[in-house]
Amino acid sequence: MARAAFGAVATGVLVLAMSNPAAAAESDTGSASSGPTSGTCISEISGARACFQPDGDIIFAKDTSFDGYSVYTSWVNQLKDSSGNWKTYRTGTCRNNRGSGEWAACNKDFYENSTSPNALGGKGSRISIAACVDDLGGDTCEPSPYIYNSN
Secondary structure, three states: OOEOHHHOEOOOOOOOOOOOOOOOOEEEEOEEEOOOOOOEEEEEEOOEEEEEEOOOOEEEEEEOOOOOOOEEEEEEEEEEEOOOOEEEEEEEEEEEOOOOOOEEEEEOOOOOOOOOOOOOEEEEEEEEEEEEEOOOOOOEEEEOOOEEOOO
């Protein structure tokens, strides 16, 4: 009988476990929206505005310029682990291809700051968003400070 690495008996299926696997970045195209009804628009640059609505965990991207470039909101969600350290848990983008003056929304589901335990065994959840413009030759983004996710 063949043996797999780590001394386990081979059964035809090899499963590798990682202690903290990096999740793939999420990429969404936002749906049409009239914009946030509450929350915080905490990132803005020439051509783009980014907002986060904690009630419902909705990420917004608004195209604010007739420059022909599409816009998106980049986001990072961090959780506290069981030792109280902030760790990046999820990242992604909410793309707005709808044109100037239009809002796009991406409905996410983040842990609340008060949830205990969260996926990393601690208590704490925060979000940073960045308004971004798809420029020629590279994207231009303006990140926000982190805000706690609580509704």
